[in-house]
Amino acid sequence: MTALPQAVPQRRGSLVVSLIGFLFFVEIVSGILQGYYVPLISDLVKHLGLNNDADFNVFEGAQLLLSALVVPFLAKLGDMYGHKRILLVSTVLTAGATWWLAFANDFTSFLFAWTLQGFYVVWLPLEIALIFDRARKSKRAASETRRAAAFLVVALETGAILGAVGAGQIFGLFGGSEDLAASMTPTLIIPAVAVTLAFFAILFGVPESTPLPGRSLDSVGFIILSLGLLFVTSGLTFLKFNGPGTWWVWVIIVAGVLSFIPFTRYELRQKDPAIDIRVFRQPTMWPVQVTAFLVGISLLGAQAPLSTYAGTDPDVYGYGLGLSAGQRSILIGVYLISMIVGALLLPVLSRRFTPRFALIIAAFLVALGYGLFLPFHLETWQVFTNMFIAGVGSGILMGALPSAAAAAAPIGQTGIATALSNTTKTIGGSFASSVFAIVLLIGVADAAASTASSLTGYLIVWSICSGGAIAAGFLLFVVPKVAFADSEVPVEVVSR
Template sequence: MAQLLRGRSGAITLGLVGYLFFVEFVSGVLQGYYIPLIPDLVEYLGIRDPDFNWFEAAQLLLSALVVPILAKLGDMIGHKKVLLLSTVLTAGASWWLVFAADFWSFLFAWALQGFYVVWLPLEVALIFDRGRSEKRGASQTRRAAGFLVVALEAGAIAGALGGGRFFEAVGGNVPLALSVPAAATTVAFFAILFGVPESTPVPGRRLDTVGFVLLTIALLTITSGLTFLRINGPEAWWVYLLMAVGVFLLLPFGRWVLRHPDPAIDLRVLRQPSMWPIQLVAGLLGISILGAQAPLSLYAGTDPVVGYGLGLSSSAISNIIGAYLIAMIVGALLFPVLSNRTTPRIALIVGTTFIAVGYLMFLPFNATPLQVTLNMVVAGIGSGALVAALPAAASAAAPLGQTGIAAGLTNTTKTIGGSFASAVFAVVLIYAGGQAALETVGTYAGYLTVFAICGGTALVSAILLLAVPKLAFSDEVVAGEAAPVTPPAPRAATADPE
């Protein structure tokens, strides 16, 4: 990390990365702290176990909607300002959870807490903005992004290990236990306020309100259809109609932004060979990193008496998850090293290949905890590399003034990919589960299908990355960037924003 230290104004500094390291550690705490408390939260709220899925669905839905808007605002008015705003909203929602004692208030608070998902894209954009003037800004951003993912996963481990223990230490007091992540988020606000410098926004920008409204309606319709597919099952024909309508609504959005001088999302930038594969790979990454979580836990906990599964306790499953998170830390740290010794494109291909190998190893090797752990470690190394690399690569490929929205879109596509996978995997496992009473192999085939999809989509990602120019995301390319790829057309009485 010492190599990040620079004495010149506007450079990437150790202090900047250090403050953002803490903020991302808090993000990890938010993602890991509540997991061991879920059974107790269900009892505290007086709801059923399946009802908790609504909390997760609402948060995923909100994150898919707000990240593009907040990332664009960061490009317009400064990434620090929007990072502070999102932190205030996250902290407020976290404190609301402390006092929420019924389903609906907890649902709204849990959904609003999802504003933290924009932190990493904004942090990467802010770091890249600070290092843009340096000839090694892109490589430094990759290294800094790796440290941020280390903080994220370390926070998730600390949250997962500490949440249940603190809950027991306070005698099962739910409000007191929930005050810990709320307090941590509040401290993160002050860390940003006093420790993080502002980026330099491009003047003359304005928010494409109509474009974002069209995009929000389309994403809301698509993700709602995916959520209802998971809840209502494949027999509900209307969920497919809902998703089809959402896809259709992307057409007027596309026509609008192609005519707009400063669009919500510049589709001309997205179709560049260094950008569109990154966004697609982010969506495919969501399938394994978000969508496969529940199937993996269910498989590990299933009693082998039915013919498959490991029959592990919750603590044993936590050990496998811990090994996976540690592997992600290793992958995040190794990615910038491999990028510097080869090229960022090759490093990305290696990362996706690790994910593919890890999940495809499940097909022949899934009978023992050691085999499953080894599979998850291999996949985790690749996942950690890509979680760090994708927003950094998108920022490096974006023109001046669009780093935030480019990095943010990797998060949005990843979320949509995860939502799609969650819905599809739930249908696959439910259908297979329906066969279990008559034929155990049906359920086993369902899990194998999940693992094969995760491995197959990772292989597709590696192939897509072959379309990226060989020297994309490298310091030489970024240092030579003088202007946006597609500058917005000037408007009357409005300065050219680029």
């Protein structure tokens, strides 16, 4: 007699599990895209006729800029018209760009293709919104989304490892550096095939979310927001390449920051704003967004300095590890594995303590990991240990931040909330990347006079990473203790 009432929850549960399974594959593909091209950069530079590896930063900067601009807009469209629909659109654009990359043989076409490939960055925010929408009916939306986000981060980092390891092997099978013209195109076709498969996984395996009717697109709001993000992110990029002494760079950055004042005033007057400022100034939301910015400093900004430090010859400069490219790849692999460990710990810590406390623990782990660099950076095992500790904290935060943003958002705004956590993280990474590049450049310039001056640049980088994580940890104490838990009832209508 009790079988019939139990049938509905069972179907719901199996639906969520099935959904996570398909999205797990999509995030593996996302990880492949992030890891696959890294070991090929030197050969791609030769293939495209560039001067040196540093010129490849132009591609990275262009893709980063596009991602910052389109992620909030696409996420809002997902809230309005269905997250699966926009996920499919972004996957089609990513697939087209990835196929284009495989056959792009000159700088201009490769730049356009690489930039357009950045649409994949919106996948994770849309996936989190989809999962939260499907799990909402179970009354365990927050915990189920958190658990799913952890598995998606595992998939993402696993894909990055597979991409980084597999790219070199595949490139070698097709002929490698000895025959670039013949080997590069078939090597680059592999990720294009993977993205195409991801499209069909979404099309046939992912159900659509339920958007609220009667929504409208705040076009003016998104134009102001896009201009602000464009000025800030492009200004930070120019800062890295032109240095802090270039006055017009600061004008661009300040103009971008100041644009958020009229944006906020305009949004507060809108019935269905692009960004609901009232929601984002709540104590369950704004600390999460600021934490995403602070975490982006170490998560996205510190990896290049870590790689250069690990490769620096201590016999020449008096610091560094002198690791080969292969040994540095192992270091990166250890870091990615530690992030997987952290992601798997997220639901355990959230269940054992509270979701908020899990975020606080993660922030202080990142702070501890980078803080340990200050006294302990001379031995390889010390650097590996420091990065593992920081990686565990970063892995927890990678899954916790978007799921926390989704749990704190009202119905109809989960997509934009999770997307903005990604955007603020990206801006934090851009800021850190620019500052770190300047700090290390000054250190290199002073190295001729004093080896300690050059090392000081790395110490400043690690101090900023640790300090940002400490600030995030204390900031999260502002969040209510029961935030992001299943007992927390989300707002059921879009704020007016």
